[in-house]
Amino acid sequence: xxxxxxxxxxxxxxxxxxxxxxxxxxxxxxxxxxxxxxxxxxxxxxxxxxxxxxxxxxxxxxxxxxxxxxxxxxxxxxxxxxxxxxxxxxxxxxxxxxxxxxxxxxxxxxxxxxxxxxxxxxxxxxxxxxxxxxxxxxxxxxxxxxxxxxxxxxxxxxxxxxxxxxxxxx
Amino acid sequence: xxxxxxxxxxxxxxxxxxxxxxxxxxxxxxxxxxxxxxxxxxxxxxxxxxxxxxxxxxxxxxxxxxxxxxxxxxxxxxxxxxxxxxxxxxxxxxxxxxxxxxxxxxxxxxxxxxxxxxxxxxxxxxxxxxxxxxxxxxxxxxxxxxxxxxxxxxxxxxxxxxxxxxxxxxxxxxxxxxxxxxxxxxxxxxxxxxxxxxxxxxxxxxxxxxxxxxxxxxxxxxxxxxxxxxxxxxxxxxxxxxxxxxxxxxxxxxxxxxxxxxxxxxxxxxxxxxxxxxxxxxxxxxxxxxxxxxxxxxxxxxxxxxxxxxxxxxxxxxxxxxxxxxxxxxxxxxxxxxxxxxxxxxxxxxxxxxxxxxxxxxxxxxxxxxxxxxxxxxxxxxxxxxxxxxxx
Numbered sequence: 001x002x003x004x005x006x007x008x009x010x011x012x013x014x015x016x017x018x019x020x021x022x023x024x025x026x027x028x029x030x031x032x033x034x035x036x037x038x039x040x041x042x043x044x045x046x047x048x049x050x051x052x053x054x055x056x057x058x059x060x061x062x063x064x065x066x067x068x069x070x071x072x073x074x075x076x077x078x079x080x081x082x083x084x085x086x087x088x089x090x091x092x093x094x095x096x097x098x099x100x101x102x103x104x105x106x107x108x109x110x111x112x113x114x115x116x117x118x119x120x121x122x123x124x125x126x127x128x129x130x131x132x133x134x135x136x137x138x139x140x141x142x143x144x145x146x147x148x149x150x151x152x153x154x155x156x157x158x159x160x161x162x163x164x165x166x167x168x169x170x
Numbered sequence: 171x172x173x174x175x176x177x178x179x180x181x182x183x184x185x186x187x188x189x190x191x192x193x194x195x196x197x198x199x200x201x202x203x204x205x206x207x208x209x210x211x212x213x214x215x216x217x218x219x220x221x222x223x224x225x226x227x228x229x230x231x232x233x234x235x236x237x238x239x240x241x242x243x244x245x246x247x248x249x250x251x252x253x254x255x256x257x258x259x260x261x262x263x264x265x266x267x268x269x270x271x272x273x274x275x276x277x278x279x280x281x282x283x284x285x286x287x288x289x290x291x292x293x294x295x296x297x298x299x300x301x302x303x304x305x306x307x308x309x310x311x312x313x314x315x316x317x318x319x320x321x322x323x324x325x326x327x328x329x330x331x332x333x334x335x336x337x338x339x340x341x342x343x344x345x346x347x348x349x350x351x352x353x354x355x356x357x358x359x360x361x362x363x364x365x366x367x368x369x370x371x372x373x374x375x376x377x378x379x380x381x382x383x384x385x386x387x388x389x390x391x392x393x394x395x396x397x398x399x400x401x402x403x404x405x406x407x408x409x410x411x412x413x414x415x416x417x418x419x420x421x422x423x424x425x426x427x428x429x430x431x432x433x434x435x436x437x438x439x440x441x442x443x444x445x446x447x448x449x450x451x452x453x454x455x456x457x458x459x460x461x462x463x464x465x466x467x468x469x470x471x472x473x474x475x476x477x478x479x480x481x482x483x484x485x486x487x488x489x490x491x492x493x494x495x496x497x498x499x500x501x502x503x504x505x506x507x508x509x510x511x512x513x514x515x516x517x518x519x520x521x522x523x524x525x526x527x528x529x530x531x532x533x534x535x536x537x538x539x540x541x542x543x544x545x546x547x548x549x550x551x552x553x554x555x556x557x558x559x560x561x562x
Binding site: 005006007011012022026027029030031032034054055056057058059062063 | 212470471472473475478482500511512515548549550551
C-alpha cells in the first residue's frame with residue numbers, strides 16, 4: 001500500500017475525459033475525482049482506455065485512488081462495474097478497518113464515473129450500478145445532515161468549500 | 171536514525187543522557203519498594219522523597235503537595251474526578267474550555283454523564299479564553315475550573331494567573347493541565363490549586379507524571395489500595411521514573427533560558443518559512459505561545475498524507491487532524507478556534523526539543539514546500555486566496 005502512496009499511478013487530470021466521478025466531502029477529509037476516457041475496442045465493446053484521478057485525503061485515500069485506477073484501466077465498463085472496495089483493499093494487501101471507507105470511496109468514484117458515462121450517453125444502467133449510485137446519493141444526504149452544523153459554520157464565514165458530490169465519511 | 175529529524179517533541183521527547191544515568195541504578199541495584207522497612211526500602215524511599223523535594227522546589231510548592239502518578243492522563247483524571255467526588259460533595263458544576271486535552275475533556279464529559287454539570291468555554295481565534303468568561307461562567311455550585319496552561323496542539327498560552335485569582339476570590343478550586351508548559355514557562359503556582367505535569371514531555375521517562383494538590387484542596391483518590399502518596403494515589407511508586415522526572419526537572423531548570431531562547435528562534439524561523447508557502451495559516455497565537463509548538467494548516471491537502479510524506483523524507487511531525495480516528499472529524503481544537511473545515515484537515519504540528527538544531531529547521535524548511543506542492547498536485551483543490559475551491 002505504501003508503494004502506491006509513495007509513487008501513485010495515473011494521477012492528475014485527464015485531458016478530454018468521457019466522464020468524471022466525484023465523491024467524498026472535504027469536511028470528512030477525503031475527496032476523490034476520478035476521470036475516465038471510454039473507447040470502443042476491436043470487438044466494439046466500451047473499454048476504459050485511460051483513467052486518472054485527483055484526491056484530497058490521507059495515505060490510504062491516495063493509495064486506493066492509485067490502485068482503483070490500475071484495476072480499471074483497460075477493463076470493459078461491465079468488468080469495471082464489478083470492481084468492489086474489497087477488491088481494492090485486497091490488491092493493496094489489506095487495509096485497517098478505520099481506513100476501509102477510503103477503499104469504498106475509490107470504488108464509488110469509479111462507479112459514479114461509469115454511471116455518469118452511461119446516463120450521459122442514454123445507455124442502459126445495470127441494476128447493481130444503479131443501486132450503488134443511489135446509495136452514494138443517500139450517503140450525501142446522511143452526510144449533509146451529520147455535518148449541518150459544520151457546514152453552516154463554513155457558510156457563515158463565507159468559506160464555501162463545496163467539494164463535488166459528497167458521500168458518506170464511513 | 172541519526173539522519174532523521176525529530177520534530178514531534180509535544181508527543182514525546184528522548185530521555186536525556188543525564189536523566190537515564192540518574193535512573194539506571196534504581197532498576198537493578200537500588201530496587202527496593204519504598205514502603206518496605208528494610209535498607210532496600212529505605213534507600214528507595216529516600217530517592218523518591220529527594221525527587222519530590224527537587225520538583226517541589228522547582229514549582230514553588232511544598233513537597234507534600236506533590237502526588238506522583240502514572241502520567242498526566244491519570245493526573246488530569248485525579249484532578250477532575252477527585253474534585254468531583256471530594257468528601258462531602260454531591261453533584262455540582264465544572265468549568266473548562268473547548269480546547270482542553272482529551273484527558274481533561276473526556277473526564278469532564280464523563281462527569282456530565284454521571285449527574286454533574288459542565289460549561290465548556292469558547293476561545294477566540296488564537297485559542298485564548300478571557301478571564302471574564304470564566305468569571306461569568308461560575309455558579310454557586312461550581313466546584314472546579316480546569317483550564318490548560320498552554321495548548322498541546324496550537325501552543326497558545328492561557329491567562330492562568332488571572333483565572334486562578336478569580337477562582338481564589340470565589341472559593342473555587344482551579345486546575346491547570348501544564349503538561350506542555352512545565353519546564354518551559356513560569357507557572358503561577360501560587361494561584362493554582364491543582365496542576366498536572368508529565369516527565370516524558372521534558373526529556374524524562376514515559377509512565378510518570380504528577381498532580382500538585384495544594385494544601386486545603388480536597389480531592390478523593392481515584393485509585394484505592396495501600397494508601398501511597400498520603401492516601402491520594404495508591405500503588406507502588408515508580409521509583410526509577412520518579413528519579414528520572416526529578417533529573418529531567420533539574421536539567422530543565424539549568425538549561426531553560428538557553429533552550430527556550432533557541433526554541434523561540436526556531437519557532438520564528440518556521441513561522442516565516444512556512445508563511446512563504448502559499449495557502450497556509452498559523453494556527454494559534456503568533457506571540458503568546460509555548461516556545462516549542464507551531465501549528466500550521468495547508469489548503470488543499472490532508473494532514474496525515476503530509477505527515478507520511480515528511481516521514482519518507484526523514485522528518486517526524488504530527489497532525490491535529492483525526493483521519494485515523496473513527497469519527498474522522500477534524501481536531502476539536504482547530505474547530506474551536508474557527509479554522510475552516512477545508513483547512514482543519516490539513517494541519518501540521520511541529521514541536522521542537524532541547525536536541526533540535528538549526529540544521530533540523532533548515533531541513534524542514536527545505537523539504538516542506540516540495541512535499542506540500544507534491545500533494546497539492548494530486549489534489550482536486552486549487553489554492554485560493556481565502557479558501558480552497560475545486561479546480562475546474
